[in-house]
Amino acid sequence: MALRIHNTLTRSVEELQPAEPGHVRMYTCGPTVYNFAHIGNFRAYLFEDLLRRYLKFRGFRVTQVMNLTDVDDKTIRSSREQGLPLKEFTRKYIEAFFSDLAVLRVERAEHYPAATDHVPEMIALIQTLLDKGIAYQSEDRSIYFSIARFPGYGKLAHLDMSGLRSGARVAQDEYEKESAADFALWKAWDEKDGDVVWDAPWGRGRPGWHIECSAMSSKYLGVSFDLHTGGVDNIFPHHEDEIAQSEAASGQPFVKYWMHCAHLVVDGKKMSKSLGNFFTLRDLLAKGYTGREIRYELIATHYRQSLNFTFEALEAARAALSRLDEFGDRLRTLAGSVAPAAEWPAWAQQALSAFTAALDDDLNISAALAALFDMITAGNRAMNERTLDAAGAAAVLGLLERFDSVLGFIKPEAQAADAAALALLEQRQAARQAKNWPESDRLRDELKRRGWVIQDTPQGPKLKKA
RNA sequence: GGCGCGGUAGCCAAGUGGUAAGGCGGAGGUCUGCAAAACCUCUAUGCAUCGGUUCGAAUCCGAUCCGCGCCUCCA
Numbered sequence A: 001m002a003l004r005i006h007n008t009l010t011r012s013v014e015e016l017q018p019a020e021p022g023h024v025r026m027y028t029c030g031p032t033v034y035n036f037a038h039i040g041n042f043r044a045y046l047f048e049d050l051l052r053r054y055l056k057f058r059g060f061r062v063t064q065v066m067n068l069t070d071v072d073d074k075t076i077r078s079s080r081e082q083g084l085p086l087k088e089f090t091r092k093y094i095e096a097f098f099s100d101l102a103v104l105r106v107e108r109a110e111h112y113p114a115a116t117d118h119v120p121e122m123i124a125l126i127q128t129l130l131d132k133g134i135a136y137q138s139e140d141r142s143i144y145f146s147i148a149r150f151p152g153y154g155k156l157a158h159l160d161m162s163g164l165r166s167g168a169r170v171a172q173d174e175y176e177k178e179s180a181a182d183f184a185l186w187k188a189w190d191e192k193d194g195d196v197v198w199d200a201p202w203g204r205g206r207p208g209w210h211i212e213c214s215a216m217s218s219k220y221l222g223v224s225f226d227l228h229t230g231g232v233d234n235i236f237p238h239h240e241d242e243i244a245q246s247e248a249a250s251g252q253p254f255v256k257y258w259m260h261c262a263h264l265v266v267d268g269k270k271m272s273k274s275l276g277n278f279f280t281l282r283d284l285l286a287k288g289y290t291g292r293e294i295r296y297e298l299i300a301t302h303y304r305q306s307l308n309f310t311f312e313a314l315e316a317a318r319a320a321l322s323r324l325d326e327f328g329d330r331l332r333t334l335a336g337s338v339a340p341a342a343e344w345p346a347w348a349q350q351a352l353s354a355f356t357a358a359l360d361d362d363l364n365i366s367a368a369l370a371a372l373f374d375m376i377t378a379g380n381r382a383m384n385e386r387t388l389d390a391a392g393a394a395a396v397l398g399l400l401e402r403f404d405s406v407l408g409f410i411k412p413e414a415q416a417a418d419a420a421a422l423a424l425l426e427q428r429q430a431a432r433q434a435k436n437w438p439e440s441d442r443l444r445d446e447l448k449r450r451g452w453v454i455q456d457t458p459q460g461p462k463l464k465k466a
Numbered sequence B: 001g002g003c004g005c006g007g008u009a010g011c012c013a014a015g016u017g018g019u020a021a022g023g024c025g026g027a028g029g030u031c032u033g034c035a036a037a038a039c040c041u042c043u044a045u046g047c048a049u050c051g052g053u054u055c056g057a058a059u060c061c062g063a064u065c066c067g068c069g070c071c072u073c074c075a
Helices: A039-057 A073-081 A086-103 A119-131 A168-172 A209-221 A232-250 A281-286 A291-299 A311-335 A346-360 A365-384 A390-407 A419-433 A437-449
Strands: A004-007 A012-015 A023-028 A061-066 A135-137 A143-145 A183-188 A198-200 A203-207 A225-231 A255-261 A264-266 A307-309 A452-457 A460-465
Touching (some): A023 A209, A039 A225, A039 A390, A073 A086, A119 A135, A119 A143, A119 A232, A143 A232, A183 A209, A183 A232, A203 A209, A225 A232, A291 A307, A291 A311, A311 A365, A346 A365, A365 A390, A437 A452
Parallel strands (some): A023 A061, A225 A255, A264 A307
Antiparallel strands (some): A004 A012, A135 A143, A183 A203, A198 A203, A452 A460
């Protein structure tokens, strides 16, 4: 079986066949670093992380580029409000972004190019478009892309440009463009830009939004590459414009497969600050949830399905993970330090097949998780019935690690019990052996106050974080 | 108006022609000094509504109702 993915360009599920067999080159639209990213943003980055990890699981080499948009209207406005140079202002949010990714256990991409470090590349690309007569300069010295001179415009969003409705926002600056739908490649300097300015052969200013992705993707991945992802809202105009710029400049097909993830809503409503349902990752961590729990919730819904974020679901994620941890603990106790068996039990082998078949089918995560949980039930039953030996348990642990290379939430949070808690646990065991129940219960309560729950198992007592 | 997504058990969510995965919750049971935790088992004659096609439909077709997204810089 081959890996099949949904391609927005063709609106159908296709087998992934990278230009260079075994090597996938992908570009993932990254954050605009003017603020802390919110959980809706992270939904997209987690989808991309799942994709990346699964590609590697399937044996592909992956070269992933994620851009950092560190110059645009919002970064400029906010940095000026705070009286900070642009670079200094965005540095804080870039650092926060990477630290959030680490909390969510997102694997690092190969390249994180920042827009402001690639302005010469963008200028060169715009110059090419000017030379080809596809771009033009308006009265205010900005440079626009003429969609009338790019016949394929609208193929990604499946828009018929002749029928595009003119909105209020379009009308405002229409006078300086040849066509209302033309988009900016370069914005002439404006006093609101302050010292955020670059020199170009046609005048001072700053790059438009779309051009950075075209310039940086070709630099790191080539003018044609395999896969480009982002949120659905990027289909139009951002990705449509990227295609136009890139293909008009190079004359080559830009991207073979486009994948877009649906939005996240909170309690069924679009996230917004006014509704009070707007959350950054930090907001959720402050409420006591872990990155791992948030990762689970954000990844557990199929990427093309809109994800309804609720705290109820976050609690459900916590419960599901705790069951997973319990299973891992049981396996580790049974396996001890025995070497893994050469083969998996039939139920584990079956889980691997089902897991792979599910993710091969356009990353059907629900079915993949079902395979994982079926394996947990089967494994627990086998351990109850003592049909799994130490070597078998060790082998299943290895399989769990393979699953985790894709899912990234199986490995538990480190939670080593402190010496004081372990001492109390020992005292309680002594009390129990002496059948001193009041003392035993008192110690149990004491541990509970310190945040530890005792689990009395046939193998002896264990401590778990409450 | 255009393009697109979706309505499946209390909640979340797979399944897209062969008789309803999985998770959470709930109910029973096992274990236990008692608990807790854990584990096991069970938990939708029905998939928005109404018609139609078919031996057979949650899945295909038509109509209707409801929710949501995008349509110029929002993942």
